[in-house]
Amino acid sequence: MATLRALLDDVVEGAETVVLFSPSAAYYERSLEVDDVDVVVCANENDVGAERFVELPLEFVDVAERIRFGIEGATDEGYVAEGDEIVCATKLFDETIDNVTRVRVGDFEPLGTYDLLTNSRADPDVISAVVDVAVELGQKGQKGEPVGALFVVGDAGKVMNKSRPLSYNPFEKSHVHVGDPIVDVMVKEFTRLDGAFVISDAGKIVSAYRYLEAHGEGVDIPKGLGTRHMAAASVTRDTNAIAVALSESDRLVRAFKGGELVLEIDPEDY
Numbered sequence: 001m002a003t004l005r006a007l008l009d010d011v012v013e014g015a016e017t018v019v020l021f022s023p024s025a026a027y028y029e030r031s032l033e034v035d036d037v038d039v040v041v042c043a044n045e046n047d048v049g050a051e052r053f054v055e056l057p058l059e060f061v062d063v064a065e066r067i068r069f070g071i072e073g074a075t076d077e078g079y080v081a082e083g084d085e086i087v088c089a090t091k092l093f094d095e096t097i098d099n100v101t102r103v104r105v106g107d108f109e110p111l112g113t114y115d116l117l118t119n120s121r122a123d124p125d126v127i128s129a130v131v132d133v134a135v136e137l138g139q140k141g142q143k144g145e146p147v148g149a150l151f152v153v154g155d156a157g158k159v160m161n162k163s164r165p166l167s168y169n170p171f172e173k174s175h176v177h178v179g180d181p182i183v184d185v186m187v188k189e190f191t192r193l194d195g196a197f198v199i200s201d202a203g204k205i206v207s208a209y210r211y212l213e214a215h216g217e218g219v220d221i222p223k224g225l226g227t228r229h230m231a232a233a234s235v236t237r238d239t240n241a242i243a244v245a246l247s248e249s250d251r252l253v254r255a256f257k258g259g260e261l262v263l264e265i266d267p268e269d270y
């Protein structure tokens, strides 16, 4: 008679590293007793005092995305390397670890999310909220019609210096932040006119309708993208901001950092 454990053994057989996502202290302690395996903890904070730790700035709802983020972080920190067979243990339906996934490091394209969220000036939650707004706008459009938008996030003082107003600034005297429920509505309203939204490191909407100085020198973006995307790439090369663009023509959401395209999302897949 075979056992279920024997059947499922393959999942963990020969793995060199286990990545525990947000484990309890007791779970982490138990993991240290396991022979021949390195333990990496991936969580919001290192409250279990793990030796190998990767910060998870967001509670990714999508488990595949959470795992990919964790692996990119672990690779960045040098805990794992391409070709390593690893096992990820995370929460899915329960509040305790109830899911085990085996992955070979390097078997999938990096998402770009890791570097974008962890190594940018703006808060990770702010960047993530802006990406969400852009994705939602991409899904719904403006009264069913596709709509384009550009959000420049972080280093707002410098971004304001390198841009000029195309119209009055509806956010002049307001104190709204991305993530406020009213913001979605306002943002949708203000995408009707040209220009970019400028957002501070902490998520305050500083301005709408900004025309960005865009030289295009030293930026390397895929051919076929127009001036909105060129401006997005340029501003991230000239400042410490990141930019999130929603294309009116191909309906994709793209993030730029350091003058480069780092993330491409199809809102329909979200």
Ligand SMILES: Nc1ncnc2c1ncn2[C@@H]1O[C@H](COP(=O)(O)OP(=O)(O)OP(=O)(O)O)[C@@H](O)[C@H]1O
Residues within 6 Å of the ligand: 148, 149, 150, 193, 194, 195, 196, 210, 211, 212, 213, 214, 225, 226, 227, 228, 229, 230, 231, 246, 247, 248, 249, 250
């Ligand atoms: N320098 C800039 N600063 C701010 N917004 C800009 C800038 N250049 C272009 N835009 C905005 O991008 C809009 C679309 O321009 P364009 O079609 O050339 O860009 P694109 O990259 O092809 O974007 P899309 O894929 O949405 O068509 C413009 O109407 C304008 O609102």
Ligand SMILES: [Mn+2]
Residues within 6 Å of the ligand: 226, 227, 249
């Ligand atoms: Mn265009």
